[in-house]
Amino acid sequence: MIENISGLIGPPRTFKKLFMGVYVDGDCGHRSIPSYWSDDITGFLRVNSDGDTVNVAWIKDNDGDNGLTPGVTGIRVLFPDPKTISYNWWDPPTDWGPTNPANPFDYSGHPDTDAKKYRIMSNGEIDPDQTKSNPPPGIPIDGMDTRYFLSFGPFDVPPDSTLKLTLAYLGGQPEGENDEFDDLGINARWARDVYDNPPADGIPDFSGPPPPPSPNMEIIPSDQTVTIRWDNSSESTIDKFSRLQDFQGYRIYRSRSGILNEMEKLGEYDQVDGFGYDFGFDALNPITDPANGKVWYTYIDRGLTNGEFLYYAVTAFDSGYAPTGLESLESSPVINLKQVAPSTGPEQQQAIQEVLVVPNPYRLSANYVDIGWERGTADTDRRIDFTNLPPRCTIRIYSLAGDLLDTIEHDYPAKSAIRHSESWDLVTRNIQAIASGIYLFTVTSETGTYVGKFAVIY
Structure with a gap:
């Protein structure tokens, strides 16, 4: 979940070196478990399994309640990119959590004054993870009623202006060989990419991964027949989100009205790789153009009525992305939709002039x-x-x-x-x-x- 937050900063004066913070008391666990909130653990994920910096503060149930709550949730700041991030956690009985003696602004005990609170938020300290494998000194290894505070800044805010923030609230689930933190790290990167599509340009997009581009297509009418030809330009594209060459196959459509929900699928052909039907492309009579190395495919639609206008399109689809549960995506038939009528005479062009x-x-x-x-x-x-x-x-x-x-x-x-x-x-x-x-x-x-x-x- 990606959330935009904005608010008017006043009174009419400039705020210098402003820090913001998010307080989270997760109370993780299944409600059927007595005192389910009393064994939470928390930590900070700096880098995911692919080496991407993600800076996610997380919290989860320590033992997963016998499989009832196996996942983890976390928060990442997407905008603006803060120069300083501080992450601190604590438990009410033990007051403020672990402290770093080398950092004089990382207080032990409760920060009970505005000056102490500001220093906690701005000190850049990242508390150690609260885990069984590496418990901080004096902290129970079975978790506590833990809560954390993620703070970030600094921001200079002019008078009567609006400070805009974009935060991602993320989840992670164990699946196969990947644990919940692998999933959390992948989702953290995808949240950033959805917010600002790669290559990032600083302008919010709020759009998910695209399908492969539609191929270049041409249609050739003849007596009671239409021949559809298209190139392999869709096959070499790299998905900017998964960073994979994830092209999977083609679908051929026909319609008498040109309306999308009235299009009939004439055929589907995909790579032989264990995904989908594994039909391959041999039936499409692939021919390589010696001039440029492009491969051209051919599909012939026969038994048509001469003079009847028909609409054709060829789409490309990918294999999806299993780590995030993303299903296969397909390009729109509208992109290369063309109209033609079979005829014994010369090729007919669409009658509507350019709009x-x-x-x-x-x-x-x-x-x-x-x-x-x-x-x-x-x-x-x-x-x-x-x-x-x-x-x-x-x-x-x-x-x-x-x-x-x-x-x-x-x-x-x-x-x-x-x-x-x-x-x-x-x-x-x-x-x-x-x-x-x-x-x-x-x-x-x-x-x-x-x-x-x-x-x-x-």
Whole structure:
């Protein structure tokens, strides 16, 4: 779980070297166990099993309550990246936890003044893990009613400004050869990557791992037949989250309407590696282009009706990522969706001319009100226009993952005031303002379908 936290810092003066903290009293355990909260242990995970710095403060039940609570939870600071992190834990009967004699600001006993509290939060001390294998002196090895305090900073906050924080609350479960801390460390890295997709640029993304890109595709109509060809460009991509070349296979789709949920899967082909069906690609007649080394695959759809318009797409899917429980991801059919009709004559092209989106990209920083493009600054005042439309058509807007966000019916002059244009307020059918990103759209009329894309930058 990734949580954004913000608050107005006042009164109107500058705060220098401000430190923030998160207090956690986990009370880990199963409620059926008497005094389940009395045997917690805590610690600090600096580096995960892949060597990534994660800096996670964690807490768990010491013995797992006979398998009822085997996992661990923890907190990581995602934004802003603090220069100093302090981690301290304690138990009420023994007061403040272990101290470092070499650090004069790591107090023993309770920090009962503001000055002591500030020094505890800013001293950069990381208490030793409370574990059976390495118990701190004088601390019971079976755990206690432990709680911890994760603090971080410093931050300089100008007058009347907002301090924004992003924290990740994480979990870890033992699975196979990996223990709960291996899982916690992997999840900590993935939380960072979801917040700011790799390679990190400091701009929040809040988006998960993408599927492999769709391949380059072409379709060739002939008498009662359509030939679909695509290249192997999807196969060499590296997943930035798992850091693996995780391409698995292709799926071929056909539709008479161009609507995603009405697409029929004609075939699925995957690598022979023990994942999925292991069909292999030999049936697709792979041919290597000697000019550039690309491999091209071919699928032939036969027994069709000449003159009937059909839509085709080829998607790529991956193998998922077992350590995080991520299932296989598939690219959207909208990305390379093409329309064609089998014919005894020359190849037919889609009849709809290019549809333009204005402005593209849409920038939140642009002042569209002053130039008269938008009426106000509310979410519902935002506007893009689809132009060069046929008089009657249906516009469908999708995310890159293929989720239908909204549908607009353009019908001039019955319902639409402008013959060749239709506006959209960037609000989905679920009444949610869309986020920054790239979006796909289709325009479908009785003469064909046009597929395009536009960008939104906030």
